[in-house]
Amino acid sequence: MQRLVSLLSLFLLTLSAQAQDPAYEITITIKPFQNQYIYLGYYYGKTKPIVDSVRLDEKGTGVFKGNKKLDQGLYLIGYPDKSNYFELMVGAEQKFSVITDTANLVNTIQYIGSPENQRFNAYQKFTNEKGMAMDKAKRELAASTNKADSTRLTQLINETNTAIQDYRLKYVKDHPKDLLTLLFHVMKEPTVPPADKHPGGKYDSTFAFHYFKDHFWDDVYFFDDRVVRTPVFEPKLDKYFDQLIYPNPDSVIKEIDWMLGYASANAEMKKFLLVKFVNRYLNQKYMWEDKVFVHLFEKYFSQQNYSWMTERGRKTVFDRAYSLMANLLGNPAPGVELPDTAGKIRPLQELKSPYTVVVFWDPTCSHCKETLPRLDSIFQAKWKKSQVAMFAIAKESEGTKKDWMDFIKGHKLWDWTHVYYSKQEENNRVSAGVPGYSQLFDITTVPTLYLLDKDKRILAKKIPLEQIDEVLAFKLKGQ
Known part of the structure; x- marks a missing residue:
C-alpha cells in the first residue's frame, strides 16, 4: 500500500511538472541592453500587438515563456524604447535561443535550436548582400554617360533580381512547410505570359x-x-x-x-x-x-x-x-411627412418631378449657411429649367423656427419645398418606436444631400453638391 502511495505521488509530481513545462520558451541575449525590458510582438495585418515582455539581466539575457503555444507567424523582438525591433519566425518549434548584437544584427545573430530561423537568417544575409550590390548598380546606372556602362549595369541588375528569384524558388522547393515559404507565396505576383x-x-x-x-x-x-x-x-x-x-x-x-x-x-x-x-x-x-x-x-x-x-x-x-x-442606393427613399413654413404637412413622395434633391440642414450650422445659397445658385441656373425639385429638411438643434424662417427669407429660397424637423417630432417618433428621419437617412453630419428619381428611388447620397450636379447632368443628358 505504501509503495502504491509512493508511485501515485511520483505520478502526480510528474503530471505537475509536465503541466508547468512552458509551451513556448524563447531565450534572448541581446547586446548592448541590460536590466531593461524587451518585448515580444507579432504582425497582425498592419498592426504589431505585444504579447509578452521580459526584463533582461545584467548579461542582457531574458526568457519569454508561457503555458500556451504562440500562434505561428512572423514575430518581433522590440527594443527597450520600442523604437526598433528585429524579426524572427515562430513556427511549430517554440523553444530556442537567440544571441545577437544590435550593432550588426543580421551578421551577428545566432539561433540555437531553431533551424527554420537559421534558414531565415541565411536568406536575410543573402538579400542584404544582393540588395547592396543592386543599389550600387542603380546609382551607377543613374550616373552613367555611355551605352556600354548602361548595358553592363542593367544586365547586372537583372542578374541580381534573377538570383534572388532563383533563391526563393529553391527555398520553396526544399522547405515547403516553412513560414518563409508562405511569405514568398504571398509576396509573389503572377507573371503574365508573353x-x-x-x-x-x-x-x-x-x-x-x-x-x-x-x-x-x-x-x-x-x-x-x-x-x-x-x-x-x-x-x-x-x-x-x-x-x-x-x-x-x-x-x-x-x-x-x-x-x-x-x-x-x-x-x-x-x-x-x-x-x-x-x-x-x-x-x-x-x-x-x-x-x-x-x-x-x-x-x-x-x-x-x-x-x-x-x-x-x-x-x-x-x-x-x-x-x-432604409436608404440603400437604388431603393425607394424613406417617406417624409413634415410641416412646411405655413404649418401644412408636405409629404416628400407627393412631389411630382423627374428628379428631387433632398437636403438635410440646420439653420445654425455655418457650413449649411454657406452651402444652401450655393445650392440655390446651381438650382436657379441649371436644375430649375429641367424641373428638378428641391426638398429641404431643416433639422432643429440649438436654433428656432424663427432662425429657419429668417434664413429662407434672407436668401430668397422661394422655389424650394421647406419642411421643419423639430426636436419634439424626433422625440415623438422615437418614443413611438418609429425610427427618426435622421436614422432613416443616416444623417451624421449636415448638410447632407440625396438625389432621387421620379419614383423617389435613391440615385446618389451623401456626396458634395458638385457631384450631385455631375450625376444630374449625366442623367438629364441621357433622358
Whole structure:
C-alpha cells in the first residue's frame, strides 16, 4: 500500500511538472541592453500587438515563456524604447535561443535550436548582400554617360533580381512547410505570359488583366491563419480589392463571400477577414458600398455571435446596418411627412418631378449657411429649367423656427419645398418606436444631400453638391 502511495505521488509530481513545462520558451541575449525590458510582438495585418515582455539581466539575457503555444507567424523582438525591433519566425518549434548584437544584427545573430530561423537568417544575409550590390548598380546606372556602362549595369541588375528569384524558388522547393515559404507565396505576383501566348498571338490587355487577377492568390490559402501574422498579407488584400475588383457591390460581395467561404475552416482567419471587411465598409468611400456592409451584416452577423466581438462592437455593427438598410442606393427613399413654413404637412413622395434633391440642414450650422445659397445658385441656373425639385429638411438643434424662417427669407429660397424637423417630432417618433428621419437617412453630419428619381428611388447620397450636379447632368443628358 505504501509503495502504491509512493508511485501515485511520483505520478502526480510528474503530471505537475509536465503541466508547468512552458509551451513556448524563447531565450534572448541581446547586446548592448541590460536590466531593461524587451518585448515580444507579432504582425497582425498592419498592426504589431505585444504579447509578452521580459526584463533582461545584467548579461542582457531574458526568457519569454508561457503555458500556451504562440500562434505561428512572423514575430518581433522590440527594443527597450520600442523604437526598433528585429524579426524572427515562430513556427511549430517554440523553444530556442537567440544571441545577437544590435550593432550588426543580421551578421551577428545566432539561433540555437531553431533551424527554420537559421534558414531565415541565411536568406536575410543573402538579400542584404544582393540588395547592396543592386543599389550600387542603380546609382551607377543613374550616373552613367555611355551605352556600354548602361548595358553592363542593367544586365547586372537583372542578374541580381534573377538570383534572388532563383533563391526563393529553391527555398520553396526544399522547405515547403516553412513560414518563409508562405511569405514568398504571398509576396509573389503572377507573371503574365508573353504576347505570343495570348489569344490570337498578340498582346491582349483584357487577357493580361484576367490572367493576373485569376492567378493573384496562387499558393495562398485562406484557411491558413499564419498569413495574417505577416506584414504582407493585408497590403496584398488591399491591392486586390482596390485594383483588380470592379467597383460594384455585386463584384465586391462575390469576392468577400469567396474568401470567407475558405476562411470558415479557420476561426482566426475568419475573424481577421470579418474585422477587416467590417472596418473597411463601416464608413463607405463610395455610395454603392452601403450594400456591401448590409450584406456583411445579414450573412455574417445578424444571426451569429462571435466570442471575440464585444457588446460595443456588436452594437456598432447592428446600428450601422439598420441605418443603411432604409436608404440603400437604388431603393425607394424613406417617406417624409413634415410641416412646411405655413404649418401644412408636405409629404416628400407627393412631389411630382423627374428628379428631387433632398437636403438635410440646420439653420445654425455655418457650413449649411454657406452651402444652401450655393445650392440655390446651381438650382436657379441649371436644375430649375429641367424641373428638378428641391426638398429641404431643416433639422432643429440649438436654433428656432424663427432662425429657419429668417434664413429662407434672407436668401430668397422661394422655389424650394421647406419642411421643419423639430426636436419634439424626433422625440415623438422615437418614443413611438418609429425610427427618426435622421436614422432613416443616416444623417451624421449636415448638410447632407440625396438625389432621387421620379419614383423617389435613391440615385446618389451623401456626396458634395458638385457631384450631385455631375450625376444630374449625366442623367438629364441621357433622358
